Amino acid sequence: MDLVDFARGPALKVAFVVFFIGVLWRLVNVILLRHGRMLSEPRRSVGAALLGGIKGMGSRSWPHPEFIKRTVTGEALGYSYHIGLFIVILFFAPHVIFFGSLVGMRWSTLPNSIITIFSVITLTLFVAVLSRRVGHPVLRHLSNFDDYFSWFVVALVLITGLMATAHVGGPYQTILGLHILSFDLLLLWYPFGKLMHAFYIFPTRAIDGYLMTRKGAPS
Amino acid sequence: MSALGDIPIHVEPSAEKSVGREFGVGLGAILSELATLLEALRSTGEEGAIDLRSLPLGPNDLDRLRRLLGSGEVDIRIDANGESRIRETAVSGLWWTEHRNAAGEPLAVLIEVARVPNILLTADDDLARGAVRLRTVASAQFSAPGETPHGTT
Amino acid sequence: MARPDTELTIGELLDRNGVSRRSFIKYCTAMASLLALPPLAARAMAAQLRAARRPSVIYLSFQECTGCLESLTRSFAPTVENLIFNVISLDYDDTLMAAAGAQAEQARAQAMEANYGKYLLVVDGAVPTADGGVYHCAAGRSGLDILSECAKGAAAIVAVGTCASFGGLPFADPNPTGARAISSLVPGKPVVNVSGCPPIPEVIAGTLLQYVTTGRVPDLDEHLRPTVFYGNSIHDRCYRRPFYDRGEFAKTFDDEGARNGWCLYELGCKGPTTYNACATLKWNNAVSFPIQSGHPCLGCAEPDFWDRGSFYSPIPTARWGKAGEVSPAQAGTLAGVAALAGAAIGAGSVVLARKRINRNKRTKSHDSEKGNEE
Known part of the structure; x- marks a missing residue:
């Protein structure tokens, strides 16, 4: 069994199982934990609060006008590389085949040249956000191992992917094997680090929006 | 169908x-x-x-x-x-x-x-061999009796 | 002219046989093209080859289908007769030689003795090692025995075909005969693997020719294959590559894409992970190759190609199933079971946490009541 077969075989299976166990474990855990009782008098109806929750998912995903000058760099960087990642992950032909083979359908792909442009841009932005994290005194103070390791795990997948398409660093199979292995690592780490934000981000924003509206504050 | x-x-x-x-x-x-x-x-x-x-x-x-x-x-x-x-x-x-x-x-x-x-050009070896061959033929068939042949095999 | 053939240089032999300089240059031009040498290297090669002596070659066959030899006999440049009469001295090949039985074995023994340490051993087929090697016997001896005897005095060994190179079909799961690749059975001997099922005829002939021309083992890749032929993947040299890059794929064997000659990646083409010269040298004297004929590459020149699931499942598919790729239903079931397990662990940990909190609270309130009493 060579590296590719190991990476897309047993290693992928273990990572796949750990990913689903981990994600559900943490989600159920958070949902079932006791939440603080709302002590204030409800100002708005439950229906309005639910709408507020939906609104919260949007409004909290956009820079607050008052702080826009201070936060816009970080937000722009963050949004850009997320979009880049999604395009590369979802529309590169081999990725479509990979995810497609697991979910049982395939969708259209983008030409490789476009994918390459996006992945190079994304990697550049990735380096930019890391240097910002290290260079910014407050951000650096707030960062822990989790932040750096989560960055590393995603960057590794991106770098090995680019290496595989560009044929650098070794025979294609080896690099492809490393690329899939780094994706396995990403799946393993996903539920236990800050990557889990993908599952938390919108529910928490919705809950905040709901509670704020219920208390009569703008969501 | x-x-x-x-x-x-x-x-x-x-x-x-x-x-x-x-x-x-x-x-x-x-x-x-x-x-x-x-x-x-x-x-x-x-x-x-x-x-x-x-x-x-x-x-x-x-x-x-x-x-x-x-x-x-x-x-x-x-x-x-x-x-x-x-x-x-x-x-x-x-x-x-x-x-x-x-x-x-x-x-x-x-x-x-x-x-x-390049393949058209005649090689030196072949030129030499050709000369030898002609002299052999010439001496064997056309030389006057008594004359020494110039080429040998 | 009383000297034996093996003592003559190839040049002397050609002159004796009346092969003209131009036909020899022509032949070397074809060879240079085959060996991916710059076209003008043909002139230097012609000089080298004329000065070389024909090596004695012993050709052994083990667990194989003779497809590799069939392939070699269809070599156009050099043709097999050209190769065995002008370039090498084929002293033993139980399929091609006229002699049989004891005479054939005697020919092999003589050639080995006369050229000890200098002859080239060519092997096709894997060698069974289970149960003392009884699954391949010839002339009353096991394949294992014959191989080790012949390997001893060989200058180099050329393993022809995927079976000899990597074990191939006999080696495929469950490998009942304990078949093994030649390179794993001849420690310390230089081995050149010419893989493929079968290898391209010109690649077999070209590898032998290169050995004769240079007198040494060529540059090899990590699988011991000559980099001249196995240096590029099929994908990198494929004329359909632009379709891959543009994302134009045939989805089935009879759709619009297939008819327009689009990339066969989604139909399971193993071109990106297969290193061979099919896309440039092609087959049947450069007429075509599988992809040009509309079929994905099977990856036959790579180790374990029989055991990598369906030939028609694309490279980037999950492969943890016993028989290869994972169906969406299997993936979904596994994800579902894992998710349920995760949810149970999550719920369980919450229950435990609440119990602990309640217990702590109780002890706390108990303590404070006690404190009030005092």
């Missing part, structure tokens, strides 16, 4: 239209490489060649290249354990060379960049 009429009929587009266009990836590169080789031949006298069988060419690329280069004045046929054809292209100094084996199957296809294709 669906009726016969339901089976979609696909009309193959002509080779020139689809295949020629789609597969013509490396032709531009070949042409500029040939131009470079021609310039080198002129300035340094160094001969060159492009091996057309080692390039990832599509089914119609060879024909297209041939049409692009056209044909010139010289057409040489060599009969050496199978036929070889060396044809001058419309571009002077470029020789479209095809070597075939005794069964007529192609062995090599290349474009040579030279004033005269």
Whole structure:
């Protein structure tokens, strides 16, 4: 069994199982934990609060006008590389085949040249956000191992992917094997680090929006 | 099963239209490489060649290249354990060379960049051997009696 | 002219046989093309080859289908007769030689003795090692035995075909005969693997020719294959590559894409992970190769190609199933079970946490009541 077969075989299976166990474990855990009782008098109806929750998912995903000058760099960087990642992950032909083979359908792909442009841009932005994290005194103070390791795990997948398409660093199979292995690592780490934000981000924003509206504050 | 009429009929587009266009990836590169080789031949006298069988060419690329280069004045046929054809292209100094084996199957296809294709030139060894041979024949059949023959085997 | 053939240089032999200089140059031009040498290297090669002596070659066959030898006999440049009469001295090949039985074995013994340390051993087929090697016997001896005897005096060994190179079909799971690749059975001997099922005829002939021309083992890749032929992947040299890059794929064997000659990646083409010369040298004297004929590459020149699931499942598919790729249903079931397990663990940990909190609270309130009493 060579590296590719190991990476897309047993290693992928273990990572796949750990990913689903981990994600559900943490989600159920958070949902079932006791939440603080709302002590204030409800100002708005439950229906309005639910709408507020939906609104919260949007409004909290956009820079607050008052702080826009201070936060816009970080937000722009963050949004850009997320979009880049999604395009590369979802529309590169081999990725479509990979995810497609697991979910049982395939969708259209983008030409490789476009994918390459996006992945190079994304990697550049990735380096930019890391240097910002290290260079910014407050951000650096707030960062822990989790932040750096989560960055590393995603960057590794991106770098090995680019290496595989560009044929650098070794025979294609080896690099492809490393690329899939780094994706396995990403799946393993996903539920236990800050990557889990993908599952938390919108529910928490919705809950905040709901509670704020219920208390009569703008969501 | 669906009726016969339901089976979609696909009309193959002509080779020139689809295949020629789609597969013509490396032709531009070949042409500029040939131009470079021609310039080198002129300035340094160094001969060159492009091996057309080692390039990832599509089914119609060879024909297209041939049409692009056209044909010139010289057409040489060599009969050496199978036929070889060396044809001058419309571009002077470029020789479209095809070597075939005794069964007529192609062995090599290349474009040579030279004033005269190298394979035509007679080698020194062969010149020497030819001289020896002629002298032998001359001395054996035409020499006057008493005269010493000049060549030996 | 009383000297034996093996003492003559190839040049002397050609002169004796009346092969003209031009036909020899022509032949070398074809060879240079085959070996991916610059076209003008043919002149240097002609000089080298004329000065070389024909090496004695012993050709052994083990667990194989003779497809590799069939392939070699269809070599156009050099043709097999050209190769065995002018370039090498084929002293033993139980399929091609006229002699049989004891005479054949005697020919092998003589050739080995006369050229000890200098002959080239060519092997096709894997060698069974289970149960003392009884699954391949010839002339009353096991394949293992014959191989080790012949390997001892060989200057180099050329393993022809995927079976000899990597074990191939006999080696495929469950490998009942304990088949093994040649390189694993001849420690310390230089081995050149010429893989493929079968290898391209010109690649087999070219590898032998290169050995004769240079007198040494060529540059090899990590699987011991000559880099001249196995240096590029099929994908990198494929004329359909532009379709891959543009994202134009045939989805089935009879759709619009297939008819227009689009990339066969989604139909399971193993071109990106297969290193061979099919896309440039092609087959049947450069007529075509599988992809040009509309079929994905099977990856036959790579180790374990029989055991990598369906030939028609694309490279980037999950492969943890016993028989290869994972169906969406299997993946979904596994994800579902894992998710349920995760949810149970999550719920369980919450229950435990609440119990602990309640217990702590109780002890706390108990303590504070006590404190009040005092």
